[in-house]
Amino acid sequence: MDEQFTQALSIAGSDSGGGAGMQADLKTIQERHVFATTVLVAITAQNTLGVDDFVALSPKIIDEQFAAIANDLQIRACKTGMLADVTRVETVVKNLKKYNMGPLTVDPVMIAKGGAPLLSEDAVAVVRDELLPLATVATPNLPEAEKLADMKIQTEDDMIVAAKRLQQIGVKNVMVKGGHFVSDDQSSDFVLLEDGKSFWLSAPRVDTVRTHGTGDTLSACITAELAKGHTVEDAIRTGKKFVDATIRDGIIVGHGHGPLNHWAYRKVENDEI
Numbered sequence: 231m232d233e234q235f236t237q238a239l240s241i242a243g244s245d246s247g248g249g250a251g252m253q254a255d256l257k258t259i260q261e262r263h264v265f266a267t268t269v270l271v272a273i274t275a276q277n278t279l280g281v282d283d284f285v286a287l288s289p290k291i292i293d294e295q296f297a298a299i300a301n302d303l304q305i306r307a308c309k310t311g312m313l314a315d316v317t318r319v320e321t322v323v324k325n326l327k328k329y330n331m332g333p334l335t336v337d338p339v340m341i342a343k344g345g346a347p348l349l350s351e352d353a354v355a356v357v358r359d360e361l362l363p364l365a366t367v368a369t370p371n372l373p374e375a376e377k378l379a380d381m382k383i384q385t386e387d388d389m390i391v392a393a394k395r396l397q398q399i400g401v402k403n404v405m406v407k408g409g410h411f412v413s414d415d416q417s418s419d420f421v422l423l424e425d426g427k428s429f430w431l432s433a434p435r436v437d438t439v440r441t442h443g444t445g446d447t448l449s450a451c452i453t454a455e456l457a458k459g460h461t462v463e464d465a466i467r468t469g470k471k472f473v474d475a476t477i478r479d480g481i482i483v484g485h486g487h488g489p490l491n492h493w494a495y496r497k498v499e500n501d502e503i
């Protein structure tokens with residue numbers, strides 16, 4: 231049998247505006263030269279101005295998507311994004327336990343930048359207790375880390391404490407993202423690895439509203455790099471450089487929180503920006 235091309239899986243919601251969610255995952259994974267597959271969990275009616283509505287798909291069709299992928303494809307790494315509610319989180323957890331989809335990156339998406347809830351309140355505990363222990367890497371932003379670690383995060387020291395608490399919950403490798411510290415002139419993320427190694431990844435903050443889908447893009451890049459067999463540390467470092475380029479070399483699309491430039495990193499690799 232011929233060797234299979236590297237494949238990764240995004241388990242997420244659709245963003246009709248194309249900037250975040252599954253669309254950001256697909257663009258990112260493709261840019262990293264990995265074949266992207268999908269389990270669609272919810273569909274949002276969304277643009278750069280906000281989320282107008284969403285519908286979650288039935289557990290049956292979620293199960294069937296997992297089965298279709300598992301019956302034919304060879305997934306090397308996977309990630310979760312928007313999971314909507316308790317029923318869908320539990321359905322995804324069940325399938326992740328049933329099939330081997332490689333290392334899992336959990337982006338515990340809760341609230342869109344415009345303020346719309348993408349995960350019901352009662353599902354936060356299910357994400358913490360059932361999904362996070364399956365994760366190889368978790369990438370919460372500040373509000374998500376506050377909820378999952380059950381603490382306020384106002385300083386960089388708080389980010390370190392939150393990462394430690396999340397590791398105690400059972401996440402092997404944690405990246406607490408500091409994108410929401412808007413008063414800081416750096417955008418700094420704290421990484422705590424399974425072996426106890428920790429470090430900050432910082433980049434000068436770009437003064438822009440075009441940051442829609444940053445979390446999805448970062449976690450999708452990490453997933454693609456893990457699918458290729460890179461270490462968690464290397465995958466996270468590449469993810470930070472990749473998302474930074476997408477923000478820094480922005481494009482104008484829409485009239486609100488605009489999407490990222492998913493092909494910007496090609497220029498970094500060619501030493502152009």
Ligand SMILES: Nc1ncnc2c1ncn2[C@@H]1O[C@H](COP(=O)(O)OP(=O)(O)O)[C@@H](O)[C@H]1O
Nearest residue numbers: 371407408409410417418434435436441444445
């Ligand atoms: N304005 C910005 N300039 C540079 N980096 C940013 C900016 N906003 C977010 N980032 C980076 O983008 C990544 C995603 O972070 P964040 O925006 O906090 O996640 P989320 O989209 O989940 O809310 C992190 O690496 C963060 O540091």
Ligand SMILES: Cc1ncc(COP(=O)(O)OP(=O)(O)O)c(N)n1
Nearest residue numbers: 243250251342343442443444445446
């Ligand atoms: C369908 C869908 N999934 C996830 C998000 C949130 O994505 P994120 O990368 O956290 O970007 P922002 O919403 O913070 O810009 C979404 N909006 N839609």
